[in-house]
Amino acid sequence: MTAMCDVAFLLLTFFILTAKPKIDDPSHATVPPSTAMVPVADANMITISVGKAFGKDAAFFSVTEQDVRKAILEEMGTKYGVSFTSAEQQRFSVTPIFGVPMSRLKSFLDTEPAQLKDFPQTGIPADTTNNNELYDWIHMSRQAEVGLHQKLLNVSIKADRAEEYPMVNEIIAILGKQGLFKFDLITSLKTASNN
Amino acid sequence: MAELDTSGGGKHKGGKIRSKKASTRVDLTAMVDLAFLLITFFMYTTTLQKPKAMNLAMPDNTDKRVSLPIAATRSMTILLGSHHKLEWYMGEAGKTAPTVDNFGAKNIRKAILDNKQKVADTHSGDEKLMEVVLKPSDKSTYQDLVAILDEMKITDIHIYAIVKISQLELDDLKKNGLQ
Numbered sequence: 344m345t346a347m348c349d350v351a352f353l354l355l356t357f358f359i360l361t362a363k364p365k366i367d368d369p370s371h372a373t374v375p376p377s378t379a380m381v382p383v384a385d386a387n388m389i390t391i392s393v394g395k396a397f398g399k400d401a402a403f404f405s406v407t408e409q410d411v412r413k414a415i416l417e418e419m420g421t422k423y424g425v426s427f428t429s430a431e432q433q434r435f436s437v438t439p440i441f442g443v444p445m446s447r448l449k450s451f452l453d454t455e456p457a458q459l460k461d462f463p464q465t466g467i468p469a470d471t472t473n474n475n476e477l478y479d480w481i482h483m484s485r486q487a488e489v490g491l492h493q494k495l496l497n498v499s500i501k502a503d504r505a506e507e508y509p510m511v512n513e514i515i516a517i518l519g520k521q522g523l524f525k526f527d528l529i530t531s532l533k534t535a536s537n538n
Numbered sequence: 539m540a541e542l543d544t545s546g547g548g549k550h551k552g553g554k555i556r557s558k559k560a561s562t563r564v565d566l567t568a569m570v571d572l573a574f575l576l577i578t579f580f581m582y583t584t585t586l587q588k589p590k591a592m593n594l595a596m597p598d599n600t601d602k603r604v605s606l607p608i609a610a611t612r613s614m615t616i617l618l619g620s621h622h623k624l625e626w627y628m629g630e631a632g633k634t635a636p637t638v639d640n641f642g643a644k645n646i647r648k649a650i651l652d653n654k655q656k657v658a659d660t661h662s663g664d665e666k667l668m669e670v671v672l673k674p675s676d677k678s679t680y681q682d683l684v685a686i687l688d689e690m691k692i693t694d695i696h697i698y699a700i701v702k703i704s705q706l707e708l709d710d711l712k713k714n715g716l717q
Binding site for chain 2: 381501508
């Protein structure tokens, strides 16, 4: 019993120290395999997840820095004429990933955390027309990061393997519009079995 | 570990009768149960295998000064079609009939390596390196794009770019049922 107890606590300590909570990704993107070996960075990162939501292509936005989140919510609120309460701002700063248009962001932030799973996240509008909220989210995050930490944010795209090229191309074009030509594609490590 | 000698310190001949000491053994079952419960919890909530990042650099289209023409003799064009299939041809579009191929080590990778060798044999100096133009069609998937970018890394192609597909090439994909 003593030995078992020792082992159990050793493992427990290991898991606690290496733990990084799994973020529930509403895009449900299964990333394609590749031989790339560089792990994705944990900080200073914007991730645009692309997947299917309600039968349509949808983009989800995520930025790692909490103070950046707070800053961009204010900026976006000013631009799109939505005012947020301090409770909503607090909620937004602890929301790791979201995919709702500005018009529904307020009700998204007012939803109880327990019911958030049922909230229909239809994706951030990312068409090539003027109503391009995704462009603004990325642009403002990068500005906020420079303002707050004097650092540059890295951008990565996490798309589902079955996603068709036009949607991926649109995201690349949005990044290109703001002068971002270098970014990461998130993949899983290719194993011998799926070669 | 959690035990102490509680035998009472040897035999006493005719000594005082000591009261029996209570055992200091602790029942660890509950603690071990709890430890394993927590281990299970942490195992389920953590991600052990971190996702990997594949770096991609797109051509800077704001800079109009640098636009090198692609040399037809040493360029390979890969068209990504539907159903995880692709077509490739060397040189200019329409001049050589594209070859329909599959992904994987025995198919496209072999073709890339063969062409790379051919270009290296027929050219000299700076022109020894083959250029690859990747043209994904609207029906190709993100998985195919990642796979072909990965092939660029595996086959050690340094000059490659993702370019918009032309109508001529789309027609050819259609003809082969890949659109």
